[in-house]
Amino acid sequence: MDKNNLRHLPHKTIERLSQYRRALLLCHANGKTHIFSHEIAKIQHITAVQVRRDIMLIGYTGTLRKGYNVEELIVLIGKILDTEEGLNVAVVGVGNLGRAITNYFRGKRTKLSIVAAFDKNPDKIGKKYSGVECFDIADLKSLIKQKDISIGIITVTPESAAEACKALVEGGIKGILNYTPKPVNVPPHVYLEEYDMITSLEKVAFFVKTH
Amino acid sequence: MDKNNLRHLPHKTIERLSQYRRALLLCHANGKTHIFSHEIAKIQHITAVQVRRDIMLIGYTGTLRKGYNVEELIVLIGKILDTEEGLNVAVVGVGNLGRAITNYFRGKRTKLSIVAAFDKNPDKIGKKYSGVECFDIADLKSLIKQKDISIGIITVTPESAAEACKALVEGGIKGILNYTPKPVNVPPHVYLEEYDMITSLEKVAFFVKTH
DNA sequence: TTTGCCATGTTAAATCTTTAACAGTGAATT
DNA sequence: AATTCACTGTTAAAGATTTAACATGGCAAA
Ligand SMILES: NC(=O)c1ccc[n+]([C@@H]2O[C@H](COP(=O)([O-])OP(=O)(O)OC[C@H]3O[C@@H](n4cnc5c(N)ncnc54)[C@H](O)[C@@H]3O)[C@@H](O)[C@H]2O)c1
Ligand SMILES: NC(=O)c1ccc[n+]([C@@H]2O[C@H](COP(=O)([O-])OP(=O)(O)OC[C@H]3O[C@@H](n4cnc5c(N)ncnc54)[C@H](O)[C@@H]3O)[C@@H](O)[C@H]2O)c1
Numbered sequence: 194m195d196k197n198n199l200r201h202l203p204h205k206t207i208e209r210l211s212q213y214r215r216a217l218l219l220c221h222a223n224g225k226t227h228i229f230s231h232e233i234a235k236i237q238h239i240t241a242v243q244v245r246r247d248i249m250l251i252g253y254t255g256t257l258r259k260g261y262n263v264e265e266l267i268v269l270i271g272k273i274l275d276t277e278e279g280l281n282v283a284v285v286g287v288g289n290l291g292r293a294i295t296n297y298f299r300g301k302r303t304k305l306s307i308v309a310a311f312d313k314n315p316d317k318i319g320k321k322y323s324g325v326e327c328f329d330i331a332d333l334k335s336l337i338k339q340k341d342i343s344i345g346i347i348t349v350t351p352e353s354a355a356e357a358c359k360a361l362v363e364g365g366i367k368g369i370l371n372y373t374p375k376p377v378n379v380p381p382h383v384y385l386e387e388y389d390m391i392t393s394l395e396k397v398a399f400f401v402k403t404h
Numbered sequence: 405m406d407k408n409n410l411r412h413l414p415h416k417t418i419e420r421l422s423q424y425r426r427a428l429l430l431c432h433a434n435g436k437t438h439i440f441s442h443e444i445a446k447i448q449h450i451t452a453v454q455v456r457r458d459i460m461l462i463g464y465t466g467t468l469r470k471g472y473n474v475e476e477l478i479v480l481i482g483k484i485l486d487t488e489e490g491l492n493v494a495v496v497g498v499g500n501l502g503r504a505i506t507n508y509f510r511g512k513r514t515k516l517s518i519v520a521a522f523d524k525n526p527d528k529i530g531k532k533y534s535g536v537e538c539f540d541i542a543d544l545k546s547l548i549k550q551k552d553i554s555i556g557i558i559t560v561t562p563e564s565a566a567e568a569c570k571a572l573v574e575g576g577i578k579g580i581l582n583y584t585p586k587p588v589n590v591p592p593h594v595y596l597e598e599y600d601m602i603t604s605l606e607k608v609a610f611f612v613k614t615h
Numbered sequence: 616t617t618t619g620c621c622a623t624g625t626t627a628a629a630t631c632t633t634t635a636a637c638a639g640t641g642a643a644t645t
Numbered sequence: 646a647a648t649t650c651a652c653t654g655t656t657a658a659a660g661a662t663t664t665a666a667c668a669t670g671g672c673a674a675a
Contacts, residue, residue, distance in 0.1 A: 199614050204607075205632065211606040215585055229652075236587050238596070241652095242634060249654060257640055258652050274606050276613050282605070289507055293500035294601060301602060305609055343612055344605070367615075368608040370601075374426055376447050384611040385449070386604050390505060390581075391512060393597055394493070394555070395422040395485050396415075397579040398516055400595040401554050402487050403410050404578075416662065440622070452622095453664060460624060468671055469622055 199273060206247045207274070212237055213244070214270045221263050229260035275304040281342045285357045286349030287312040287327050290372060294346060296323040308340050313353075330360065337364035344368040351375040410484060417458045418485070423448055424455070425481045432474050440471035486515040492553045496568045497560030498523040498538050501583060505557060507534040519551050524564075541571070548575035555579040562586040 216236045220228055230248070231241035248261065253269050255261035282298075284291050287310050298307050310327040312318060317327045328336055336342070345361040347354055351373050358377035361369060368384040371377050379385045427447045431439055441459070442452040459472065464480050466472035493509075495502045498521050509518050521538040523529060528538045539547055547553070556572040558565055562584050569588035572580060579595040582588050590596045 199610075203632070207607055207610050208603055211603040212587075212600070215600070215602070216587070219586075238587065238589075240634070245653065246633085255653060258642060260652075274610050274613075276609070280609050280612065289500070289504035293504045296500055297601065298605075302606075305605060344608055346605070368612040370604055370608050375430075376423075376427070376449065378449075382615070384608055384615065386608050388599070388604060389423070389426070390508065391426070392419055392422040393581055393599060394509075394516060394557070395513075396418055397555055397581050397595055397597050398487070398491050399410075399418050399485050401491065401579040402485075404593070404595065414662070451664070456623065457663085466623060471622075
């Protein structure tokens, strides 16, 4: 599957592929060699049809009556989602959330590694957090290039979000994941994803209220 | 707008309303009294049409050539999203992420308050984190009823996610927000929302790779 | 006053996403 | 050997969501 085909995969499918892989890795660790579409579906709270359709879209085909080969599917999803050499990630803002994330990601994926953290607080600069060194935010731009960092995770205080984003973009970042409640702006060539926990919580609250 | 009308609001609109309010509150704090649909759109990286359509759906109508009254819109979105009395929330698992969340939510919304945290670690039980007391997970079920907790946020270790979820459900929880990478199961009357940061990061990585 | 403009509100069309329907297939059963 | 069964793979339909198109209204400038 070449780069051009990949572009046609629906965004939602991409998200689910990541989730399928997470589930498959767990099954693999448990010694399971094959899995049915309806088993994956149950784990993810979706329908078996959707699982089969997603898997069809990436051109994989399972074994009749035995389901999908767990290992093969993991490898194939890796070919879709991962780059061969892997991508380097930086966390900007080493506060509660930044540290939690750095700790969470540690050793999770070989193809996505957090290679640097940044902060403006002199007490944090030079220290290591979950094995990741914290650098001065002033050096962000040069270190992005030097360490070939493609993705930045913004976890500074909301007031500094725009500033952190600007520095990342100027450093030549390719993708940004913003956990700040302050939306940031990026040029079209930078891919941006934003997430605010309060939105999720308010959504849950709304459905609790109405149901 | 009564409960029945509310049910017809699209899920995506609910999410955006939360985001609009977040932006509006900020504008309000800055002394802005009116805002145009295209201004909201710019902040949220969406189109002005979509903003107007969402606002139409909740039955609000702005002033021609002046846009929407910031304060009125904030109040109306509150009527949609919030309950009059507010809802109580519990954090289950006082690790890095649990503490980060508790700290983040502190005083953010008056209508959604974290009233308790739970853990199994004796060192944490009895302590306060960002003003929230940590209780023994063994007391979860009784405290949910006692403190009238409607929503649970799961931030325990992945292996304990199912167990924490089970306890929440048995305690009579109405909604769950699961930040564990391990999907959990709930009966149909409980609303469930799951989020994994790795999925977001892998999605960003995918679009970085293909663009 | 009249014309142009800029913004909202709404219906209709387009697009994206999920679900349904069903053909195909091969192992197990009789 | 024929039949049933339980799966996958695919196309078609339905449903959800976004975008386009345009009617409307009122301020401002000419
Ligand atoms: N804690 C959460 O669970 C949570 C959840 C959602 C969103 N958020 C958001 O994530 C962000 C971080 O949250 P937190 O709890 O870690 O906050 P925090 O205050 O603990 O950490 C913020 C860190 O950013 C650093 N910082 C501030 N300005 C900076 C700058 N200009 N350059 C470099 N570093 C800078 C600070 O020194 C600090 O280390 C906040 O915007 C918060 O609103 C937090
Ligand atoms: N740190 C992150 O940014 C991050 C991001 C996404 C998801 N997660 C997930 O969120 C969860 C928490 O992450 P963390 O970094 O805070 O982990 P952590 O290990 O720091 O904290 C886990 C906490 O849960 C408690 N716990 C474990 N089992 C329990 C049980 N049965 N009952 C009650 N309490 C129990 C532990 O005592 C500990 O305090 C993990 O599942 C992790 O995978 C974390």
